[in-house]
Amino acid sequence: GRKVLIVYAHQEPKSFNGSLKRVAVEELSKQGCSVTVSDLYAMQFEPRATRNDIVGCLHNSEEFNYGVETLKAYKRGGLSSDLIEEQKKVQEADLMIFQFPLYWFSMPAIMKGWMDRVLVQGFAHEFPNCYDFGLLKNKLALFSFTTGGSKEMYAKGSINGDIRYLLWPMQHGIMHFCGVKVLAPHICFAPEYVSEEKRKDMLIAWAQRLKTLWKEEPIICSPEWYFK
Amino acid sequence: GRKVLIVYAHQEPKSFNGSLKRVAVEELSKQGCSVTVSDLYAMQFEPRATRNDIVGCLHNSEEFNYGVETLKAYKRGGLSSDLIEEQKKVQEADLMIFQFPLYWFSMPAIMKGWMDRVLVQGFAHEFPNCYDFGLLKNKLALFSFTTGGSKEMYAKGSINGDIRYLLWPMQHGIMHFCGVKVLAPHICFAPEYVSEEKRKDMLIAWAQRLKTLWKEEPIICSPEWYFK
Numbered sequence: 001g002r003k004v005l006i007v008y009a010h011q012e013p014k015s016f017n018g019s020l021k022r023v024a025v026e027e028l029s030k031q032g033c034s035v036t037v038s039d040l041y042a043m044q045f046e047p048r049a050t051r052n053d054i055v056g057c058l059h060n061s062e063e064f065n066y067g068v069e070t071l072k073a074y075k076r077g078g079l080s081s082d083l084i085e086e087q088k089k090v091q092e093a094d095l096m097i098f099q100f101p102l103y104w105f106s107m108p109a110i111m112k113g114w115m116d117r118v119l120v121q122g123f124a125h126e127f128p129n130c131y132d133f134g135l136l137k138n139k140l141a142l143f144s145f146t147t148g149g150s151k152e153m154y155a156k157g158s159i160n161g162d163i164r165y166l167l168w169p170m171q172h173g174i175m176h177f178c179g180v181k182v183l184a185p186h187i188c189f190a191p192e193y194v195s196e197e198k199r200k201d202m203l204i205a206w207a208q209r210l211k212t213l214w215k216e217e218p219i220i221c222s223p224e225w226y227f228k
Numbered sequence: 229g230r231k232v233l234i235v236y237a238h239q240e241p242k243s244f245n246g247s248l249k250r251v252a253v254e255e256l257s258k259q260g261c262s263v264t265v266s267d268l269y270a271m272q273f274e275p276r277a278t279r280n281d282i283v284g285c286l287h288n289s290e291e292f293n294y295g296v297e298t299l300k301a302y303k304r305g306g307l308s309s310d311l312i313e314e315q316k317k318v319q320e321a322d323l324m325i326f327q328f329p330l331y332w333f334s335m336p337a338i339m340k341g342w343m344d345r346v347l348v349q350g351f352a353h354e355f356p357n358c359y360d361f362g363l364l365k366n367k368l369a370l371f372s373f374t375t376g377g378s379k380e381m382y383a384k385g386s387i388n389g390d391i392r393y394l395l396w397p398m399q400h401g402i403m404h405f406c407g408v409k410v411l412a413p414h415i416c417f418a419p420e421y422v423s424e425e426k427r428k429d430m431l432i433a434w435a436q437r438l439k440t441l442w443k444e445e446p447i448i449c450s451p452e453w454y455f456k
Binding site: 011012014015041044047048049050051062063064065066067103104105106108109110112113115116117119131148159160161165166168169170172173174177192223226227 | 239240242243269272275276277278279290291292293294295331332333334336337338340341343344345347359376387388389393394396397398400401402405451454455
């Protein structure tokens with residue numbers, strides 16, 4: 001069975017994001033996948049990249065350099081236990097689903113902190129092993145998120161611009177950089193402002209998509225996809 | 229004298245980001261500006277958007293909704309004291325400078341948390357008061373950051389894409405949304421990989437730019453600036 005890691009960032013289990021997460025766990029489990037959830041708020045996941053991420057002595061304690069120190073610590077097995085735990089989950093996963101409400105055209109800080117701290121050099125990339133040669137190649141990622149604005153507000157020429165513009169840093173800058181192939185995003189527009197029935201339809205549509213997810217081709221993660 | 233808020237996110241005072249911050253404090257003070265620094269790591273600033281941001285009872289404790297609760301709390305003066313403190317600094321500022329190392333095509337999580345938590349609805353925006361009508365109009369913002377990659381790697385057609393692509397969520401999605409006018413970003417490419425002399429030149433160039441900063445025109449924050 002395939003392995004899926006769901007990195008989930010919502011404070012409220014009863015939220016629509018919580019429902020989307022549950023639907024994914026149920027549907028993927030039904031398929032025989034083994035599903036792990038990193039429930040970031042429930043874990044009180046630490047988003048700040050600090051000296052605490054390195055156990056024991058620093059390579060250079062005179063001038064702290066997070067990138068250098070985490071690379072060295074990774075190589076000697078000296079990263080903090082919460083990071084090692086998350087890296088194990090990533091290592092085992094065939095697919096990572098990121099489930100979150102869009103905060104300021106991006107992911108909530110708690111999830112950005114997961115990216116900043118878990119995907120360290122040596123583990124996820126190490127020059128020249130980046131982009132198509134990133135260390136997490138052969139894995140898939142999918143960004144599944146909700147918005148405040150409607151689909152129309154995120155159309156090309158609308159005030160928020162094409163929703164794809166804001167996917168560039170997350171899909172290309174993070175996932176593609178680590179060699180991860182990206183499936184089309186799953187976007188639920190403005191669930192807070194639609195009827196209960198529409199919200200149910202959105203959950204059904206997500207479950208439906210997941211049924212045939214493993215047959216999907218990744219997107220071609222180049223500027224054309226985002227900005228054309 | 230004008231008021232400047234520098235929101236600064238680096239763990240190490242001796243870092244190049246630390247030097248850029250000091251140069252800005254010195255130069256702007258010399259001009260007679262009153263300069264305030266929010267040193268996020270030193271403050272151990274909380275990046276996570278949680279129930280702790282609301283003092284006292286919730287509007288709906290059955291189903292926690294961060295956006296709704298922070299709006300209500302803002303209106304009744306019930307946000308946590310660290311947020312009120314930061315909002316005061318924003319309110320007083322004519323210019324906000326964001327100084328950080330680029331982490332994953334974006335700002336470090338600790339700074340994203342500052343955006344998520346400080347710029348709440350009611351304070352920074354409140355529909356239809358967004359974009360040109362955002363509640364922080366008549367303020368300026370400037371993103372000043374360092375990169376790991378070289379300028380060539382962030383050129384159009386290069387693997388990282390045009391550096392402007394990744395500025396869209398930060399400059400348009402956050403600052404423009406709040407009505408803040410955006411000055412051209414100040415980017416120091418790959419300071420870790422250039423000579424000490426080049427680094428000194430970069431600091432001098434930043435001080436030079438700050439001398440005439442108040443004469444600069446904001447950018448036209450539309451898709452053309454970012455993606456043309």
